[in-house]
Amino acid sequence: MKTRLVIPLIIIHFMAFQAKSQLFMAQGGETSFFSETPLENISAVNKQVAAIINTSTSEVAVRIQNIAFRFPNKLMEEHFNENYMESEKYPNSTFKGKIQEVIDFKKEGVYNVSAKGILEIHGVKQERVIKGKLTVGKEQLTFVGNFDVKLADHKIEIPTLVMAKIAESLTVKNYFVFTQKK
Amino acid sequence: MKKYSLLLLISFIAIVARAQDDLLDELNKIQKPVANYASATFKSSRIVSGHSIETIAAKHLDFRISHRFGALNSGYQELFGLDQSQIRLGFEFGLTDRLTVGVGRNSYQKTYDYYAKYKLLRQSSGAKVMPVTVALLAAAYTNTMPSQPNARFFNNLERQTYCGQLLIARKFGERVSLQLSPSILHRNKVETENDANTLYSLGMGGRFKLTRRTSFNVEYYYTPTSVGEISLRDPQFKNALSIGFDIETGGHVFQLHFTNSKGMTEKYLIGQTEGMWQNGDIFYGFNVSRVFSFDKSAKKTHK
Known part of the structure; x- marks a missing residue:
C-alpha cells in the first residue's frame, strides 16, 4: 500500500524539477543607449547583460551591471558612473516582469511581445511595459526591443551647465540571445 | 486516503515554491x-x-592651463597678488590607458617639462581584487632662461632637472581618496650654494568628495632639511602645502587652490618653495583641464 502512495509522489516531484528546467538565459546580452542633442551625441554599449526567461510562467528578468557600459569617450564613462548613475551606490539596473501575451515556446516563429514589470534604474522603480520582438528558434530565443528612459523618472539629475548636451529621454536598445539552461 | 492527499499537497507546494x-x-x-x-x-x-x-585614457588629450598668482600679502597695490601671474601650458596624451606622456611650458624660469607616467597596478574589486593603484612618474625639466650673472649656466646639462616619483593611492569608498608619493628630485645645478643637488621628499595628498561634482583636495610635500647634523637642503626652502577645490563641469575640470608654492611642477614644488603660510605668502591659483577624445575607432563602433 505504501509503495503505491510513494510512486505518484515521486512522479509529481519529478514534474517539479521539470518545471525548474524551463529557464532560458542570456549571458552576453547587448544593451546600448543613445542620447542625441544638437551639441553632442553620447552612446554606450554593454555587452555583458544577463537576462532570463521562464517559459513555463512567461516571467522575465534582466540585470545590467552599470560599470560594464563602454563609451567612446572615457571621461563620459567616468561621469556616467560617478555623477549620473552613482554606480557605487546602485551597481545594477534591472527589469523584472511578465510577458503578457500567450506564447507557444515550442513553435518557431516571431512573436510581438510586451513585458509588464518593474524597471529599476538609479534605485528608482518604475512600472513599465517593454515591447519588442521575440523570435523562437530551434534551440534559442532572441529578443530585440527598444524603449525610452526619461532621466527625470529615475531621479538622474542633469546640471544646468550640461543640460543642452544630454537628452532628457534616452533610447535604450536591447538584443538578447537566450539558450536553455541545463 | 488522508495520507495520500497530504503528500499530494506537499508536492504541489514544491512546484509552486520552485x-x-x-x-x-x-x-x-x-x-x-x-x-x-x-x-x-x-x-x-x-x-x-x-x-x-x-593617467589619461588611451588616445585622449588633456590640455591644461594653470596659473599661480602673486602672494596674498603683496598688498592692495598688487591687488593682493592678482597683478602677477605665472602660467603653465600642458599637453598630456594617453598612449594607452596606463601610459601617459606630457609636455609643458612654464613661464617661471622659462622651463619646459616632460613626463611619462605609467600605472603599474589598478585598484579594483569584483572579478579582480587589488587594494591600491600604483603609478610611476619620470619627469625632466629644462630651464631655458638666458645665462645671467646670478644664475649662470656653463652648459646645457646644467639646465636639466630630473624627478622620479612612486605614486600609491587608494580610494576609500565613494568619497575619500588618499595618496602617498615618495619622490626624488635631482638638479644638475642648484639655485643657492647651500642647497643639495638631490632632494628626497614625501608627498601626501587627499581628496574628499563634497558633492557629485566638487571635491576638496589637500597636498603636502615634506622635504626634510636635515637628518641630525647632516644638511639635506638649504633651509630657506619650505615644504609645500596646498589646499584646493576640484569643480567638474562635463568636459572640464577646474581646480582652484591656495598654496604656499607657486610651483606647477615637482621641480619648483619640492625644490624651490619659499613661501610660508604663517607669513601670508599664500598664492591663489587654478588649473583648467580639458580632455579631448581622439579615439576614432571607438566612435565608429558606437554608431
Whole structure:
C-alpha cells in the first residue's frame, strides 16, 4: 500500500524539477543607449547583460551591471558612473516582469511581445511595459526591443551647465540571445 | 486516503515554491561580476600641483592651463597678488590607458617639462581584487632662461632637472581618496650654494568628495632639511602645502587652490618653495583641464 502512495509522489516531484528546467538565459546580452542633442551625441554599449526567461510562467528578468557600459569617450564613462548613475551606490539596473501575451515556446516563429514589470534604474522603480520582438528558434530565443528612459523618472539629475548636451529621454536598445539552461 | 492527499499537497507546494523563485536572484548567481576598477580616485592628473595616480585614457588629450598668482600679502597695490601671474601650458596624451606622456611650458624660469607616467597596478574589486593603484612618474625639466650673472649656466646639462616619483593611492569608498608619493628630485645645478643637488621628499595628498561634482583636495610635500647634523637642503626652502577645490563641469575640470608654492611642477614644488603660510605668502591659483577624445575607432563602433 505504501509503495503505491510513494510512486505518484515521486512522479509529481519529478514534474517539479521539470518545471525548474524551463529557464532560458542570456549571458552576453547587448544593451546600448543613445542620447542625441544638437551639441553632442553620447552612446554606450554593454555587452555583458544577463537576462532570463521562464517559459513555463512567461516571467522575465534582466540585470545590467552599470560599470560594464563602454563609451567612446572615457571621461563620459567616468561621469556616467560617478555623477549620473552613482554606480557605487546602485551597481545594477534591472527589469523584472511578465510577458503578457500567450506564447507557444515550442513553435518557431516571431512573436510581438510586451513585458509588464518593474524597471529599476538609479534605485528608482518604475512600472513599465517593454515591447519588442521575440523570435523562437530551434534551440534559442532572441529578443530585440527598444524603449525610452526619461532621466527625470529615475531621479538622474542633469546640471544646468550640461543640460543642452544630454537628452532628457534616452533610447535604450536591447538584443538578447537566450539558450536553455541545463 | 488522508495520507495520500497530504503528500499530494506537499508536492504541489514544491512546484509552486520552485516557480516562485525570484528570477533576479537566479541572474545574480549566474552573472559574472566584471572587474570594477576604481574610477576617479582623483578627478584630474594633478591633486593640486603634484601628480595624482590618474593617467589619461588611451588616445585622449588633456590640455591644461594653470596659473599661480602673486602672494596674498603683496598688498592692495598688487591687488593682493592678482597683478602677477605665472602660467603653465600642458599637453598630456594617453598612449594607452596606463601610459601617459606630457609636455609643458612654464613661464617661471622659462622651463619646459616632460613626463611619462605609467600605472603599474589598478585598484579594483569584483572579478579582480587589488587594494591600491600604483603609478610611476619620470619627469625632466629644462630651464631655458638666458645665462645671467646670478644664475649662470656653463652648459646645457646644467639646465636639466630630473624627478622620479612612486605614486600609491587608494580610494576609500565613494568619497575619500588618499595618496602617498615618495619622490626624488635631482638638479644638475642648484639655485643657492647651500642647497643639495638631490632632494628626497614625501608627498601626501587627499581628496574628499563634497558633492557629485566638487571635491576638496589637500597636498603636502615634506622635504626634510636635515637628518641630525647632516644638511639635506638649504633651509630657506619650505615644504609645500596646498589646499584646493576640484569643480567638474562635463568636459572640464577646474581646480582652484591656495598654496604656499607657486610651483606647477615637482621641480619648483619640492625644490624651490619659499613661501610660508604663517607669513601670508599664500598664492591663489587654478588649473583648467580639458580632455579631448581622439579615439576614432571607438566612435565608429558606437554608431
